[in-house]
Amino acid sequence: MILVALLLGFGGISLRLVHVQALGGDRYTDFGTSQRMQTIVLPGVRGSIFDRNGNDLAVSLAQRTIWANPTLIAHPVEVAAALAGPLRLDPVATTALAGRLDGRNSGTQFAYVARQVDDSVADSVAKLKLPGIAFLEESKRFTPADSLAHSVLGGVGIDNLGQSGLERQYNEALSGTEGQLIIETDVQRRALPGGEHELKAAQRGEDLVLTIDRSMQYETERALRAQIEAKDAQGGMVVVSRPATGEILALANFQRDAESGELVATGNNMAVTTVYEPGSVNKVITVAAALEEGLVVPETLINVPDSLQVSDHLFSDSHPHPTEDYSVTRILTESSNIGTIKLAQMLGGDRLDSYLRRFGFGTATDLDFPHEASGILLDPDDYSGTSIGAIPIGQGIAVTAMQMLEAYNVLANDGLYMPPQLVMATVDSAGQRHEAPSGKPRRVVSATTARQLRAMLANVVAEGTGKRGGITGYAVAGKTGTARKPLPQGGYLDGAGNYHYVANFVGFLPADNPELSIIVVIDEPRADIFGGTVAAPVFADLAQYGMRLLRIPPPRVTTAGAVDGSAQEIVAVVEQERVRATAATSTTIAAGG
Amino acid sequence: MSPLSARAHVSSAAPSRSPSARPKPSSRPGHLRVVVPAKRPHLRVSPGLVVVSLLMVVVVTFGVAIAQVFVAQGQVRLDRMEEELSLEQDRYQALRKDVAELESPSRVVAAAEKQGMVVPEDVVYLQPSTPEVKGASPTGGVEADTAWSTVKPLLAAPAP
Structure with a gap:
């Protein structure tokens, strides 16, 4: 009796082994690979725009985007309410967010919560440790001098595509090329030593140097x-x-x-x-x-x-x-x-x-x-x-x-x-x-x-x-x-x-x-x-x-500051020097009186 | 060795013959004899060698394990350094943006106005009254002494 049971047991195990190894081998191999292998998309950073003296007019910085997996969120209303504080959402926006976070409604596993937020906001949300809420890095465009030359520079959309101005005209040159890093990781997503490591480096976009001062x-x-x-x-x-x-x-x-x-x-x-x-x-x-x-x-x-x-x-x-x-x-x-x-x-x-x-x-x-x-x-x-x-x-x-x-x-x-x-x-x-x-x-x-x-x-x-x-x-x-x-x-x-x-x-x-x-x-x-x-x-x-x-002095200088060649002139004609001001790096504050 | 076994031994080496052609024992050639197989040498493994071998296997295995640990530690350190590098690069970019913001003309002008500075109504060009003054050109024009401007290029003002 015991022998029969043992034989049946071994037979079952053998069949399962054949099933796992021979019949379903590819599927399990893929499953294992997907668990070990991690593909990280490396965003191509958008090139900067400088003025003629190298001052930054538009730069891109990595910012965190908050996203959610609605299928992991059991209580979307509570999660939305918790997010409303750090994200400074009004009641209408909070309700809308709760709708997006409800997996029963959307059926999706990915929904944006807030894109390209400040570090302080992202840190506040991270501290909440909410289930189903995660972060990813995205590039955001900044213009350090506010609206200076806004009509010339133009703007980019949330997806970093040039919408107007030079950002649009030179979008192809400014946009970088995405890269990819494929690595073999352990259960904690740490790279396995000696594991697979394939890097296709991201290409940074070209910088533009404008004639604008x-x-x-x-x-x-x-x-x-x-x-x-x-x-x-x-x-x-x-x-x-x-x-x-x-x-x-x-x-x-x-x-x-x-x-x-x-x-x-x-x-x-x-x-x-x-x-x-x-x-x-x-x-x-x-x-x-x-x-x-x-x-x-x-x-x-x-x-x-x-x-x-x-x-x-x-x-x-x-x-x-x-x-x-x-x-x-x-x-x-x-x-x-x-x-x-x-x-x-x-x-x-x-x-x-x-x-x-x-x-x-x-x-x-x-x-x-x-x-x-x-x-x-x-x-x-x-x-x-x-x-x-x-x-x-x-x-x-x-x-x-x-x-x-x-x-x-x-x-x-x-x-x-x-x-x-x-x-x-x-x-x-x-x-x-x-x-x-x-x-x-x-x-x-x-x-x-x-x-x-x-x-x-x-x-x-x-x-x-x-x-x-x-x-x-x-x-x-x-x-x-x-x-x-x-x-x-x-x-x-x-x-x-x-x-x-x-x-x-x-x-x-x-x-x-x-x-x-x-x-x-x-x-x-x-x-x-x-x-x-x-x-x-x-x-x-x-x-x-x-x-x-441009450091172009007047041809002649008088006490009255006029160029009339009158007797008030106290200084001889100054040879016009045409010094190209290519190295001016800050606003000139002239001495006046 | 028995004759049977000797025969079997020979038959394995010589081609078989029919029984009728088999010579009688009395007429067997005298040069044939039964060969007693030599005793095979006994392989003797000393216990010491076994112990040393096992020890070596253990040491090598342990060494490989240690090396693996070092490699793993190195990878962890590399990961950490790459993360730090990435963070520092992000920080550099953020600081670059901050510097650009602080240097922006609107902020500079606001800071200057806060300190009581005003935009001049007109520009007054200051010139030395005598040609003996250092930097004055022989033609009467004035060449500013701009040696200091190499130290503080931002302060370089238009000549004269």
């Missing part, structure tokens, strides 16, 4: 915000650049929130994505074309009345004046609409259009920024009767602030168009720096025409409408513009019979050898509407700061 960017945003608030405007944009290289040193955009009316640093890089009718700053293109075509010289006299009928529209100058002979320089200095229209009529539609396009209008710049606008430029065949009157004075044409600045950079750059540049270099995961290729310059007008225009624009600031754009010690060249703003439904007059304006000022300095160019555009100022009084002062502030930052 953090200090200049801050000052630009500060000055723009202050003026928008002072003039009760709807928004504004400023671009600061180096004409010789096309490098953008600062780019700021502010807009009032549609609901709250508060002024915010918008994520929309309006200076590149939004077009506006530029007004009188566009006159310089017409004058440049007339000079380049040899139709006039700066001293050529044009008979200018204060109004002129063009097709069915009567154009007029900003102020009444008797019909006089204006030199081309005076036309620009006094920003005469009629004088400019007469020059445009001498050119004709085709030639005017040709020069507008050569200066870069109607085509997106080489920045290739997300949602960059090309501008609106009519084909000469589609000109209405009034187009030859409106377009030369900057109405009936739409450009981006960046395009307009680039047009002025042509004049600052002896007639060469230098494509704008926002990214100076990339740094790969091995730390190797790769300079970004700069765009190819192309000639738009001759150096002679450019020099003539520079002198005329310097006169605009010295004697004309742009006096408020001048700064002590430097010769500034620039042009004011005050344009009527077209309404979304068409036309310029609103229901209350009011016009809305865009005030702008574009210029560069020092006028004879430009090192810095700036465009200031203020949208719908109310306290004052003119480019010469609303936008020009911002230009002057930034020009002065820029000269200090």
Whole structure:
């Protein structure tokens, strides 16, 4: 009897062994492997974004994400209530969390509780030792300088994908490649010595080095915000650049929130994505074309009345004046609409259009920024009767602030168009720096025409409408513009019979050898509407700061600080030193008095 | 050895013959003889050798076990160091972010304003009145003595 029992027992064990070893062997092998082998995903860290001096503008840090296995949570309401404290959840959010944690509802084994939380929050939750609650590491994007250059940098989503701005444009380069670590572990998840160990290292994304200067960017945003608030405007944009290289040193955009009316640093890089009718700053293109075509010289006299009928529209100058002979320089200095229209009529539609396009209008710049606008430029065949009157004075044409600045950079750059540049270099995961290729310059007008225009624009600031754009010690060249703003439904007059304006000022300095160019555009100022009084002062502030930052001393210094060569001069002319400020690492606080 | 066994021994070495061809014993060639098998040598294992061998096996096994323990300890230490490295790298990144925040212009300006500093209305360029002053250029321009700026580059101010 006992023998039979033993035989049966051994027989059963033998059958089971055959079943385990032979028939179900693979299954158990896999099960064993899955218990021993652990695959750890190594996230590819997103590259950083630096300013031109190596200051961090955007960095990624590992943060803990709290997640739950709802099937292990027996009391989801209690667990949610316990989490509500450290996560600072209101009752509605707590109830929603309890729903997510209820395994009977979801049937899932994974649910996010809170993603990328601060260490203090994660530590507080960890101390609770709640069943079914665990952590994983995720990378989170930080901008140490808050909203500085927000519209340029753009943002990333919770999954670290670039959503806007440079983060989006360079998403592929910035994103790293995920890696994988496969290790054999013991029951406590410790690596077994001599066990399997397979590493596929994660690849860090490339870093971007921008042409932006953090200090200049801050000052630009500060000055723009202050003026928008002072003039009760709807928004504004400023671009600061180096004409010789096309490098953008600062780019700021502010807009009032549609609901709250508060002024915010918008994520929309309006200076590149939004077009506006530029007004009188566009006159310089017409004058440049007339000079380049040899139709006039700066001293050529044009008979200018204060109004002129063009097709069915009567154009007029900003102020009444008797019909006089204006030199081309005076036309620009006094920003005469009629004088400019007469020059445009001498050119004709085709030639005017040709020069507008050569200066870069109607085509997106080489920045290739997300949602960059090309501008609106009519084909000469589609000109209405009034187009030859409106377009030369900057109405009936739409450009981006960046395009307009680039047009002025042509004049600052002896007639060469230098494509704008926002990214100076990339740094790969091995730390190797790769300079970004700069765009190819192309000639738009001759150096002679450019020099003539520079002198005329310097006169605009010295004697004309742009006096408020001048700064002590430097010769500034620039042009004011005050344009009527077209309404979304068409036309310029609103229901209350009011016009809305865009005030702008574009210029560069020092006028004879430009090192810095700036465009200031203020949208719908109310306290004052003119480019010469609303936008020009911002230009002057930034020009002065820029000269200090770039360490460009004034050509001559006097006790009064004027550059007039008067008897008050106590010091001889100081040779202009053009020291490139590439090593500035902190905000300059100037000594003043 | 019996004749039978001797025969069996021979038959195993020689080809078999039919009984009729088998020679009679009297006519057997004289050179054949029965070979007495030599005694096989007895393998003698001394107890000492056994003990030494066992001891060696134990020692080697123990050595392997100890080595395994050291390897395991090393792995644990390696794991711990990798964890520390990872933590320190995270800490470095966090500190880098903190430094960037502290250096941000908005924070610097706020700290400066808190100390009573103001943005100047205008810039005054200070220049020495005589060319004999150290650093003055022969052309009348002024070259700042910027030797100290190599020590404190952040304080380097635009010349003049």
